[in-house]
Amino acid sequence: MPIAVKLGVMMAERNVKSKDLAAYIGITEANLSLLKQGKVKGVRFETLEKICEFLDCEPGDILRIDRRGSSEQTD
Template identity: 60%
Template sequence: MSIIVNLDVMLARRKMKLKELSEVVGISETNLSLLKTGKVKGIRWSTLEAICETLDCQPGDIIEYQKNEEL
């Protein structure tokens, strides 16, 4: 998939654990783990807003578009 989730990078930068983020944002650790590994089909504005607020970052820091490179 060409949309990359950089949640693990942002968590490492903020020195925060997934468990802490899940407690603040109010989303289960399992669901956040699915988001981190790119296994979800979409993300609500409210979820993105809560994550950005907690990690003090922009949506672009969490999700990124990468062009598929043809072989």
């Protein structure tokens, strides 16, 4: 089962700009965009921790198992 990335949804709910989150994490906006789209093969726990810290959320709020079997982004 693929992992669905809900980072874009969480950012929208928190009214967070990609530029601000990318700067806080220490990655480029381009890499953050790839992460939001679910087009990365993995994410470091340190990066995930910083995302959750900035958004005041839990990893399960932004990463879900897609039980439908689709690897398409659902933002």
